[in-house]
Amino acid sequence: MAIENLFDSASSVMTVVSFMTFVGILWWTFSRSNGDFDAAARLPFADEALDYPADAAPAQGERNHG
Numbered sequence: 001m002a003i004e005n006l007f008d009s010a011s012s013v014m015t016v017v018s019f020m021t022f023v024g025i026l027w028w029t030f031s032r033s034n035g036d037f038d039a040a041a042r043l044p045f046a047d048e049a050l051d052y053p054a055d056a057a058p059a060q061g062e063r064n065h066g
Helices: 002-031 036-049
Strands: none
């Protein structure tokens, strides 16, 4: 019977720990006010800001395989 009691207690403790971890991740995600997420959101568009010379610009639909 002691082992069953131990498993019940461990299950309850892990449920509380998991819930607190979830709440901590939510708090961390929504409380950050710095620009890290803004910079990461703009990252896919960073290569469009490069100024290519007119003769070196890749053609529409052409991929660089090299």
